[in-house]
Structures are given as C-alpha cells and as structure tokens.
Amino acid sequence: MEKYEIAVIPGDGIGQEVVPAAIRVLEVAADLHGGLAFKWTHFPWNCEYYLQHGHMMPEDGIATLRGFDQIFLGAVGLPQSVPDHISLWGLLIKIRREMKQAINVRPAKLLRGLQSPLREPNDFDLIVVRENSEGEYSEIGGRIHSGADQMAIQNAVFTRKGTERAMRYAFELAKSRRNHVTSATKSNGISHSMPFWDDVFKDVRSGYGVTDTASIHIDALAAFFVMKPHMFDVIVASNLFGDILTDLGGAIMGSIGIAPAANLNVEREYPSMFEPVHGSAPDIAGKGIANPIGQIWTGKMMLDFLGFGEIGQLILDAIEDTLSAGIKTPDLGGRATTGEMTDAILQHLRKR
Numbered sequence: 156m157e158k159y160e161i162a163v164i165p166g167d168g169i170g171q172e173v174v175p176a177a178i179r180v181l182e183v184a185a186d187l188h189g190g191l192a193f194k195w196t197h198f199p200w201n202c203e204y205y206l207q208h209g210h211m212m213p214e215d216g217i218a219t220l221r222g223f224d225q226i227f228l229g230a231v232g233l234p235q236s237v238p239d240h241i242s243l244w245g246l247l248i249k250i251r252r253e254m255k256q257a258i259n260v261r262p263a264k265l266l267r268g269l270q271s272p273l274r275e276p277n278d279f280d281l282i283v284v285r286e287n288s289e290g291e292y293s294e295i296g297g298r299i300h301s302g303a304d305q306m307a308i309q310n311a312v313f314t315r316k317g318t319e320r321a322m323r324y325a326f327e328l329a330k331s332r333r334n335h336v337t338s339a340t341k342s343n344g345i346s347h348s349m350p351f352w353d354d355v356f357k358d359v360r361s362g363y364g365v366t367d368t369a370s371i372h373i374d375a376l377a378a379f380f381v382m383k384p385h386m387f388d389v390i391v392a393s394n395l396f397g398d399i400l401t402d403l404g405g406a407i408m409g410s411i412g413i414a415p416a417a418n419l420n421v422e423r424e425y426p427s428m429f430e431p432v433h434g435s436a437p438d439i440a441g442k443g444i445a446n447p448i449g450q451i452w453t454g455k456m457m458l459d460f461l462g463f464g465e466i467g468q469l470i471l472d473a474i475e476d477t478l479s480a481g482i483k484t485p486d487l488g489g490r491a492t493t494g495e496m497t498d499a500i501l502q503h504l505r506k507r
C-alpha cells in the first residue's frame with residue numbers, strides 16, 4: 156500500500172465546497188485502486204484567517220507544509236474584505252515561490268458531453284506550460300510621488316534558468332503527446348525580455364531534433380485559441396501570458412469551473428500544489444452550485460504526478476460519462492448542485 160500525506164487548504168468561497176467534493180472522488184479512486192491511500196490534513200488558512208490573525212498563514216506555515224507529500228488547494232480571495240494582492244501573495248504565490256513550484260501545467264480539451272461555446276471546436280486537446288516563478292509577476296518595482304506626479308514601475312524578470320526549465324518541461328511533455336511545442340512570444344512589442352525568450356526557445360529546441368515547433372505572438376495566439384484551438388499541442392508561455400491563455404482555455408472548454416491546474420516542483424524536492432484555474436467565485440459561494448469538475452480534474456493531475464495515471468484517467472472518463480448523461484451545474488447550462496454532480500461522477504467511477 157502506498158500512502159500519501161496531503162495538506163488540504165480549501166481557502167475561500169467555493170474552495171470550501173469543491174475541495175470536499177474532490178476528496179470524496181479521490182477517496183473512491185484510491186479504494187478502487189486498492190494499493191493507494193491518502194491522509195488528508197486540513198488547514199484553515201484563508202481570508203477569514205487573515206482578518207483574525209493579520210496574516211494568511213502562520214509564520215511557520217511553509218515549514219509545516221514542507222512535511223507533506225503534496226498540497227491540495229481550493230481557491231483564495233475575498234475581495235470585498237481583503238485586497239487580492241494581500242490574499243494571493245500571502246498564501247498562494249508565497250507557497251508557489253517558497254516551494255519552488257516553477258512550472259504550472261494547465262490542460263484544456265473538449266470534453267465528451269460538453270458543448271464548447273466555439274462554433275468549430277474540432278476536438279482540441281492542448282496543455283499550457285506556464286513559467287510560474289518569475290516573468291511579469293515579479294516583486295521588483297514600486298510606487299513614488301503623489302497626485303499628478305504619481306508613478307508605478309513593475310519590472311519583469313526572465314532568467315535563463317527559469318525560462319529554460321519551462322521550455323524543457325514543455326518539450327519533454329510533448330514527447331508523450333503529439334510532439335508539437337508552440338512558444339507564446341511578443342518580441343515585436345516587448346523589446347528585451349521577449350527576444351531573450353525567443354533566443355532561449357531556439358537554443359532549447361535545437362536539443363530536441365524531431366519536435367515540431369512554432370513561435371506565435373500572444374495576441375495572435377489568443378485569437379487562434381478561439382478560431383482553431385485544435386492546432387495546438389503543448390504551449391509554453393511566460394507567467395502572465397500563460398495565466399491569461401489558460402482562463403481562455405477554460406472558457407473554450409465551456410466554463411472556467413472545469414479547468415484544472417498543477418503547480419509543480421519538477422525536481423520533487425518540495426511538495427507540489429494542485430489547485431484549479433478558477434478563483435473563489437464570491438458571486439456563487441454558499442449557494443451549493445459551484446462546478447466541482449475543475450477541482451476533481453485537478454485531483455486527477457495529482458494522481459498522474461504521483462504515478463497513478465491509470466486511475467486518474469478513470470476519473471476523467473467518469474467526468475465525461477457524467478456530462479454525457481446530461482448532468483451539469485448551472486455554469487454549464489444545467490441544474491445540478493455541486494453534491495449531485497459529485498454523486499454522479501462517483502457513480503460513473505464505480506462503474507468503470
């Protein structure tokens with residue numbers, strides 16, 4: 156029996172609703188496998204915690220998480236009470252950075268049983284590999300002066316090490332797929348970091364002889380996501396470009412509520428963190444109608460990373476069976492509650 160200790164941070168809003176749903180599914184998946192067990196340890200770190208304690212997690216929070224195999228997170232953010240930059244930087248981004256989770260992997264595919272809002276989705280199946288530790292989301296910069304003289308500077312940081320790491324991950328991933336890598340660039344408008352990004356892409360590409368590649372400006376690439384997403388296999392993107400593209404990835408699948416993600420420490424020195432693309436959705440929190448698929452599919456990505464890809468695939472199959480049976484939450488045009496959707500996925504999982 157292989158046992159894994161998982162730190163669970165449901166976070167805010169619908170995170171509190173979809174995380175328990177995904178844990179139910181992972182527990183059944185582990186039972187079906189027979190040789191896998193999870194121990195879940197919950198942490199109440201969120202915006203309520205911040206309002207009580209003045210910080211999003213205790214001072215030894217990172218040291219505590221360090222002792223776990225993986226981290227399973229819902230979503231963070233209560234913008235009406237805590238500014239987003241405090242909640243995200245105090246928990247989510249802090250964990251990503253301190254645990255050196257430098258790669259963010261976000262798939263988007265046309266699921267069986269779902270209608271994409273695109274007129275011709277053509278069975279797309281792509282994965283965005285987002286650089287997750289630097290780029291445009293750097294802490295370097297500041298604000299000076301006041302009134303009409305006010306100004307803000309935000310510096311983007313691109314290191315060869317960080318850029319190469321993301322690109323190598325993308326090329327390695329492409330080997331197990333359709334062997335095509337697209338680089339998201341903007342070297343026609345951003346004159347230092349993006350030509351550097353292109354140079355590193357060329358260097359890394361030269362080490363992967365047979366892989367088919369393309370380099371496309373992010374604005375055109377976003378349009379291609381809408382017009383012909385089936386042209387993509389693996390896309391490697393900077394932190395900001397990858398962030399924006401993957402919300403679009405969720406949208407063309409049918410809802411951001413189904414888009415999964417993994418923040419990986421590829422060296423496996425630290426725990427990785429699995430959290431869906433969506434946020435805490437304050438507009439629907441507490442209503443019991445959040446779509447649990449993003450969080451459940453994220454759980455499947457955790458199983459893949461732990462080496463249980465076969466059982467992970469069964470979860471995705473069960474999600475597609477459920478959608479094909481017409482069971483959908485309101486974001487997908489249906490009437491099912493979070494609980495009903497989860498029950499249906501569990502039923503289909505048990506049948507597989």
Ligand SMILES: NC(=O)c1ccc[n+]([C@@H]2O[C@H](COP(=O)([O-])OP(=O)(O)OC[C@H]3O[C@@H](n4cnc5c(N)ncnc54)[C@H](O)[C@@H]3O)[C@@H](O)[C@H]2O)c1
Nearest residue numbers: 230231232233234239412433434435436438439445446486
């Ligand atoms: N990883 C994270 O923790 C993360 C990511 C994005 C946003 N946020 C935070 O979440 C808060 C809300 O942000 P936002 O409104 O921009 O983005 P959001 O993803 O929370 O919501 C955007 C829209 O999508 C809907 N939606 C999202 N997930 C859904 C689900 N599972 N089922 C059904 N509908 C779903 C929401 O109802 C909303 O209409 C903010 O505080 C933001 O900073 C956190």
